Amino acid sequence: METQEHKTALTDWHVQNGARMASFAGYQMPIQYTGIVAEHTATRQAAGVFDISHMGRLRFDGPRADQLLEQVLTRRVLDMQPGQVRYSLVCNESGGILDDVLVSCLESPSGKVYFLLVVNASNKPKIVRWLAPHLADFPDVEFHDVTDMTAMIAVQGPKAIEVCGKLFPASVLGLGYYRAKVTDQMSKPCIVSRTGYTGEDGFELIVRAEDAPRVWENLLMAGRAVGISPVGLGARDTLRLEAGMPLYGHELDENIDPYMAGLGFACQCKDRTFVGRDTLAVRSKQELEVKRVGLLVEGRRAAREQSACFDMAGNPIGTVTSGTFSPTLQKPISMAYLSRQAAVLGAEIQVDIRGTSSRAWVQELPFYKRANSV
Amino acid sequence: MTLQPENLKYLPSHEWVYAPQDGSGIATIGISAFAVAELNDLVYMALPKVGQQIEAGQEFGEVESVKAVSPMYSPVGGQIVEIHDGIVDRLETLNSDPYVQGWLIKVKISDPSQLDGLLDYAAYQKLLAQNG
Numbered sequence: 001m002e003t004q005e006h007k008t009a010l011t012d013w014h015v016q017n018g019a020r021m022a023s024f025a026g027y028q029m030p031i032q033y034t035g036i037v038a039e040h041t042a043t044r045q046a047a048g049v050f051d052i053s054h055m056g057r058l059r060f061d062g063p064r065a066d067q068l069l070e071q072v073l074t075r076r077v078l079d080m081q082p083g084q085v086r087y088s089l090v091c092n093e094s095g096g097i098l099d100d101v102l103v104s105c106l107e108s109p110s111g112k113v114y115f116l117l118v119v120n121a122s123n124k125p126k127i128v129r130w131l132a133p134h135l136a137d138f139p140d141v142e143f144h145d146v147t148d149m150t151a152m153i154a155v156q157g158p159k160a161i162e163v164c165g166k167l168f169p170a171s172v173l174g175l176g177y178y179r180a181k182v183t184d185q186m187s188k189p190c191i192v193s194r195t196g197y198t199g200e201d202g203f204e205l206i207v208r209a210e211d212a213p214r215v216w217e218n219l220l221m222a223g224r225a226v227g228i229s230p231v232g233l234g235a236r237d238t239l240r241l242e243a244g245m246p247l248y249g250h251e252l253d254e255n256i257d258p259y260m261a262g263l264g265f266a267c268q269c270k271d272r273t274f275v276g277r278d279t280l281a282v283r284s285k286q287e288l289e290v291k292r293v294g295l296l297v298e299g300r301r302a303a304r305e306q307s308a309c310f311d312m313a314g315n316p317i318g319t320v321t322s323g324t325f326s327p328t329l330q331k332p333i334s335m336a337y338l339s340r341q342a343a344v345l346g347a348e349i350q351v352d353i354r355g356t357s358s359r360a361w362v363q364e365l366p367f368y369k370r371a372n373s374v
Numbered sequence: 375m376t377l378q379p380e381n382l383k384y385l386p387s388h389e390w391v392y393a394p395q396d397g398s399g400i401a402t403i404g405i406s407a408f409a410v411a412e413l414n415d416l417v418y419m420a421l422p423k424v425g426q427q428i429e430a431g432q433e434f435g436e437v438e439s440v441k442a443v444s445p446m447y448s449p450v451g452g453q454i455v456e457i458h459d460g461i462v463d464r465l466e467t468l469n470s471d472p473y474v475q476g477w478l479i480k481v482k483i484s485d486p487s488q489l490d491g492l493l494d495y496a497a498y499q500k501l502l503a504q505n506g
Contacts, residue, residue: 036440037415234441300418301438325417325440354436354443 008053009151009212019232025121027054030232040238040327042229043198044368047157048239049219050231052197055152056124057206058131060115061142066105068138069115071274072131073103074258074267077115082107085178085193089258089266090119090127091276095283096254097261098130099123100246102195104180109189116191116206118152120248151212153205155219156231156239158370160202163223167215168192175203185215197236199243199368238324241333244294244366250305250322251292251335259283260337262292262365290318291343294363295334295351300325301358302332303351309336310350310357317342317349326367333367334360377402377474383449383492385431386501388412390473391449393489401450404477405437405468408502413439416465421478426454430488434479448481450488456480 011028015021019030030051032039042048060068069077075088084105090098102118119127128145135143155164165173172183172192180193191206207215220228231239237247246252246261258267258280269281297303307320323334334351342349347362382390388409393401410416418438428434430451437444458477461467468476483489493501 032414032441035414040440238440301420302417302443304443325415325438327415327440 006054006148008051009209010051010053010153010216013213013216014051014230017230019230022233024233025054025124027121029054030230032232032234033230036232036234036238037327039229039231039235042227043157043200043231043235043239044328045158046227046229047155047159047163047202047223048198048229048231048235049216049223050154050156050236051151051216052154052204052236053147053151053212054121055147056117056119056121056127056145057147057150057152058117058119058124058128059144059146060117061112061144062138062140064138065115065141068134068141069103069117070272071134071137073101073274074276074280075103076268076272077103080105080115082113083179083181085180085195087178087266089263090130091258091280092254093276093279095257095276095279097248097252097256097258098254099127100248100252100263100266101127102193104191104193106180106182106191108182123248149209150206151209151215153207153212153216153219154196154198154202155205155223156196156198156200156202157228158200159223159226159228160200163219163226163228164192164203166222167218185211185218188215190215197243197245198239199245199366200239200370237322238327241322241324241335242326242328242366242368244335244368246292246335247322256337257283259288260290260292288340290337290339292321292365293336293338293343294365294367295320295323295336295349295360296363296367297323297332297334297351297353297358297360299358300332301353301356303334303336303353303358303360307334308352309338309342309360310352311342312348312350314350320351328368333363335365338362377477379407379473380495382473383489383494384498385447385449385492387447389447389449391489391492392477393450393483393486399452399483399486400455401452401481401483402477403434403448403450403479403481404472405446406498407472409444410468410472410476413437413441413444415440416468419462419465419478421457421462422454424454424457428452428454428481446478448479449492450481450483452481452484454479455482
């Protein structure tokens, strides 16, 4: 276990600006500045800036970096070209999810091609251990944990691109969805990718730790006129929940396989070899026993993690993994794993909220989809 | 004595009680401005029914925000004689005035000596300073 409290390059800014802080995966992170709903709404209507420096950033250099990653990722890596980003999973031999990650193939200004893996903060030690034997197989691949020497900032929302337009060259603004580029921001190196965890358009930036406070302030200044807001982990959670995106430790863990989680798209089993491949190839053809679904709950009480689900006859059918009151829909939403028979869109079920039964309906994910989304 | 923060007594769990020495034995109960600010974005509140008996320290309801659910505990025991009508549909009232306009329940106190064990304003402020 990590016992040391880490600061991100922006922790001091958060404290100085009155954020409510909490320790998350060993990092002192902002939970909220003004309030979850205000920050959530700012992101949906204008733009939000998030310090996501706690996410693990692992860099792989060398001509065989792609081969190493090909062995551990469920998504094909060998055909990745510089500028591509893919959502992938890391699974164990039995197909259980060790982490969900973003893998990027990047080209430095000097023309060097390398790979970057962004992993969940809480899973980083586990993934680094998991990688060790594979790194031993590829002694020519250079591996660096660059998390603490860099910072990561997300800019998300309908005005995010416009705001970034004041800071970045036009070539960056034209980046396609799930594309990334190494560029600079006021002559300082910066990786920009058109990715996010909110259901909105936007960028995720990786900058040197020492440049982070300046980039953060520049973004807030550039977005002031449109109503940009710093956003804490509280609203990051409500935003991703509305967007139907899973969170490791809630919807994902080592007892969940990608197909149950609805992440079959991230598994490419054909003509490939990777850890867990054989199990996943079999699972991909089997009928699912349980399935991740959305729930719309009646009333105003949210069915949160661990709430038990029952069919109308009172038989147990599953468990809630995340839930909140949705600021956009103005009603409670949850994600749950339900048995195949129960996971029928539109079906009415019962969910136990601290001893009282509430009615809920199985709902397709996501709960929220932005207008003109791809 | 009027209903203002300085004249109230508190539980460390942020409920307040106002017990005027008017011989009525009826105490008014709510949650503090700190609790409201801490919860932020209130969306739901459950309150008990009039006539119900409650013990000091017993849960009398729950309040839910976007972020979390919190139980609310009664600082005193007795019979619930009044519920603030309609307050659960106007939770924003608690943001602006969690005391006079934002009271929650009234209890006919069974044993006035229970009040002695509660925090006074100064002690409650000290607790907030320590935790903050």
